[in-house]
Amino acid sequence: MDIQLTPGANQLAAKKQVLALLEKDAEHFPTGLKYRITQDNSRFVAASVNNVLETIVIAFFLVALVLFIFLQNWRASLVAVCTIPVSILGTLACLAVLGYSLNTISLFALILAIGIVVDDAIVIVENVERLRKLHPEMDIKQIVSLTMHEVFGAIVAIVLVLSVVFLPVMGLGGLSGIMYRQFAVTIACAVIISGICSLSLTPAMCCLIMSKVMAPVKLFAWFESGFAKLNRCYVRTAERLIVMKKTVILIWLAIILTTLGLFNIISQGFVPNEDQGLVFASLELPSSYSLGQTESEVKKFIKNLNKNLNVDSVVSITGVNFRDSGSQSSSVASLIVNLKNWSERSGEKSTADEIITSLENLARQHSGMVVNAYNQPPIRGLSTTVGVEFYIEDRSIGDASKLEEVANAFIKQLATHKAIGRATQSLNTHALEVSILPNVEQATYYGVNLQDYYNALQTIYSNNNVNFAYIMQGLVWVVLEADFPFRASIKNLNNVFVHSEKNDTMVPLATLSTVKYASAAKVIQHFNGYLASKITIRARDGYSMGDVMQIVRQEANQSLPKGYDFEWSGTSYQAEQSQKTSSLAFSFSFVMIYLVLAALYEMWRLPVVVLLGVPVALFGAAVILLLSASQNDLYFQISLIALLGLSAKNIILLVEYGLELMRQGHSASYSAIHALSVRFRPIVMTSITFIAGTLPLVFASGAGANAQHSVGLGIIGGILGSVLIATLLTPAFFVMLMRSKKFTK
Numbered sequence: 001m002d003i004q005l006t007p008g009a010n011q012l013a014a015k016k017q018v019l020a021l022l023e024k025d026a027e028h029f030p031t032g033l034k035y036r037i038t039q040d041n042s043r044f045v046a047a048s049v050n051n052v053l054e055t056i057v058i059a060f061f062l063v064a065l066v067l068f069i070f071l072q073n074w075r076a077s078l079v080a081v082c083t084i085p086v087s088i089l090g091t092l093a094c095l096a097v098l099g100y101s102l103n104t105i106s107l108f109a110l111i112l113a114i115g116i117v118v119d120d121a122i123v124i125v126e127n128v129e130r131l132r133k134l135h136p137e138m139d140i141k142q143i144v145s146l147t148m149h150e151v152f153g154a155i156v157a158i159v160l161v162l163s164v165v166f167l168p169v170m171g172l173g174g175l176s177g178i179m180y181r182q183f184a185v186t187i188a189c190a191v192i193i194s195g196i197c198s199l200s201l202t203p204a205m206c207c208l209i210m211s212k213v214m215a216p217v218k219l220f221a222w223f224e225s226g227f228a229k230l231n232r233c234y235v236r237t238a239e240r241l242i243v244m245k246k247t248v249i250l251i252w253l254a255i256i257l258t259t260l261g262l263f264n265i266i267s268q269g270f271v272p273n274e275d276q277g278l279v280f281a282s283l284e285l286p287s288s289y290s291l292g293q294t295e296s297e298v299k300k301f302i303k304n305l306n307k308n309l310n311v312d313s314v315v316s317i318t319g320v321n322f323r324d325s326g327s328q329s330s331s332v333a334s335l336i337v338n339l340k341n342w343s344e345r346s347g348e349k350s351t352a353d354e355i356i357t358s359l360e361n362l363a364r365q366h367s368g369m370v371v372n373a374y375n376q377p378p379i380r381g382l383s384t385t386v387g388v389e390f391y392i393e394d395r396s397i398g399d400a401s402k403l404e405e406v407a408n409a410f411i412k413q414l415a416t417h418k419a420i421g422r423a424t425q426s427l428n429t430h431a432l433e434v435s436i437l438p439n440v441e442q443a444t445y446y447g448v449n450l451q452d453y454y455n456a457l458q459t460i461y462s463n464n465n466v467n468f469a470y471i472m473q474g475l476v477w478v479v480l481e482a483d484f485p486f487r488a489s490i491k492n493l494n495n496v497f498v499h500s501e502k503n504d505t506m507v508p509l510a511t512l513s514t515v516k517y518a519s520a521a522k523v524i525q526h527f528n529g530y531l532a533s534k535i536t537i538r539a540r541d542g543y544s545m546g547d548v549m550q551i552v553r554q555e556a557n558q559s560l561p562k563g564y565d566f567e568w569s570g571t572s573y574q575a576e577q578s579q580k581t582s583s584l585a586f587s588f589s590f591v592m593i594y595l596v597l598a599a600l601y602e603m604w605r606l607p608v609v610v611l612l613g614v615p616v617a618l619f620g621a622a623v624i625l626l627l628s629a630s631q632n633d634l635y636f637q638i639s640l641i642a643l644l645g646l647s648a649k650n651i652i653l654l655v656e657y658g659l660e661l662m663r664q665g666h667s668a669s670y671s672a673i674h675a676l677s678v679r680f681r682p683i684v685m686t687s688i689t690f691i692a693g694t695l696p697l698v699f700a701s702g703a704g705a706n707a708q709h710s711v712g713l714g715i716i717g718g719i720l721g722s723v724l725i726a727t728l729l730t731p732a733f734f735v736m737l738m739r740s741k742k743f744t745k
Contacts, residue, residue: 620721
């Protein structure tokens with residue numbers, strides 16, 4: 001029994017209901033009948049969700065620790081930390097109202113949200129602490145009031161930018177659009193709620209909790225001294241860069257070109273493969289094998305496979321090939337290998353990839369057996385296997401044998417590339433075929449009706465639906481067929497007779513038949529209406545799906561003969577579509593940031609200053625991705641959308657304060673440098689806090705770990721690039737663009 005979920009159903013809740021129903025109905029099973037769960041896809045979902053929930057808890061405590069180190073005041077730290085549960089609970093409520101589920105994507109967004117929602121509160125709390133030192137004569141309410149006057153505009157701008165940066169991806173279609181949308185809604189809800197919380201709850205808590213002045217912790221005196229030196233170093237460097245305009249422009253152009261080059265070098269992926277605790281395998285034996293012979297070989301194979309202690313159970317289905325779209329043949333079988341829970345595995349051959357390798361090596365012990373083992377696709381429903389999938393289509397000839405030759409030649413050409421691991425095709429035209437055709441002249445001579453001939457032949461070697469019958473008030477077919485020993489050999493044609501209308505005698509079918517032996521395809525597939533062969537490619541270690549797809553495109557243009565073409569399918573098709581939508585989303589996100597800031601500040605110059613610093617964050621993301629040998633996959637691209645808003649946030653903190661100083665009559669140079677010296681601490685605080693909240697993603701292990709790595713790595717690199725480089729270049733850009741701007745006092 002195979003149970004499929006309806007779209008939008010909760011897999012974990014459905015599993016509970018199914019198990020409860022089975023347990024209840026098992027009480028009424030006949031004696032000796034039991035049930036067993038042989039394939040449970042929800043195990044991976046449950047393990048992934050639990051891992052992400054653990055990551056959220058770790059991220060929360062890391063953020064709290066970083067806050068205390070910077071603020072050195074438990075009261076101020078408490079005010080900032082309190083915004084996290086309020087914002088997260090509010091986000092969960094919004095998701096429920098909007099009809100979104102709590103899944104892996106939304107949980108990833110919540111992890112990032114922990115570092116984002118606390119940013120606004122950090123800006124307020126840090127400014128309160130700074131003003132308290134500058135104005136010891138003022139009480140806490142005056143300090144908070146002055147703080148809100150200074151940071152209100154920056155907080156509003158940050159909330160708007162982090163919210164609208166996701167608007168373009170909300171309208172994207174396809175699989176990537178669905179994943180972008182879930183992530184975007186979660187982050188946007190968290191940012192909006194945290195902004196409201198920071199402008200209402202945080203000031204009130206500052207007045208209540210931070211009224212008492214606390215002495216700094218002596219243990220962290222070294223930290224304060226070191227940070228002050230770092231601040232002065234950055235300010236001095238920025239002062240030099242302000243007068244070195246050409247140098248700044250050249251640095252910026254070099255960063256842009258390097259970023260473009262890095263993204264061309266970095267391998268393109270789609271969704272990272274995961275160890276889902278389940279492995280599939282297709283077993284292929286010589287085409288002459290009967291079902292009984294195949295079943296015997298499969299039992300021997302499973303016996304050897306069960307020697308691996310990390311294997312929990314194996315389900316075999318003889319006669320069906322899952323990899324070949326469920327095609328049926330007596331010489332094939334499919335295995336469902338259930339692995340033990342991730343925490344229960346140990347030793348060698350414990351991961352899904354290692355067990356896949358052991359399965360294929362095990363086939364060498366069985367003569368004539370070919371095993372194709374494969375992991376489940378990262379997103380179920382896209383395909384039956386992982387790797388690059390496409391069909392070679394015969395668009396002119398319609399000859400299966402010729403198509404097989406073309407596909408084999410294409411695979412041979414692909415094998416010359418280092419990125420290609422194992423490549424297989426689904427078409428096999430060498431299966432033994434027995435052709436039984438009537439001899440029309442003989443049938444006419446003996447007076448045999450050809451329809452009677454065909455009925456007899458079908459009954460003995462296949463089956464014949466001859467009538468209906470009512471059994472227990474149900475209508476069933478009456479099927480006539482020969483027992484296996486009588487249809488196992490072509491010689492039985494001598495034992496089957498058909499009536500002769502000419503002389504009222506029985507004539508053996510062998511007398512009326514012409515038997516020919518040949519080779520042909522057992523299964524013929526069509527794709528987009530064309531005769532086709534499915535090719536599946538597994539990339540070598542160190543290469544990605546994108547690398548293999550690029551090679552396939554090049555070789556298809558050069559090697560495929562006229563009249564043949566290829567089409568992507570399964571996961572590869574979705575990867576091709578996502579590359580088109582991702583670039584579109586990035587372009588519109590840049591436009592949205594500019595339009596919002598231009599409307600907010602009522603000028604075109606300041607938004608340009610903000611956008612000039614965003615590519616630096618992309619440079620940092622590309623560098624860390626290259627150094628970690630990771631792929632530019634869909635999860636990484638989703639995190640980059642958030643990175644656009646986060647990098648803009650740091651620059652907004654600088655330029656908004658600089659703009660306020662210019663409105664007070666100060667020069668552009670003074671405003672930029674002073675803004676950097678004042679806002680450098682909150683920028684570093686918010687950035688390190690966000691990195692601390694994201695670190696658990698980078699070091700995650702177990703179910704769903706690869707997806708967490710993709711989300712965490714790129715965004716940490718981008719934040720580091722924004723803090724280390726963009727904060728130095730922004731004052732120079734500010735002076736270049738704002739120097740001629742005049743303000744009326």
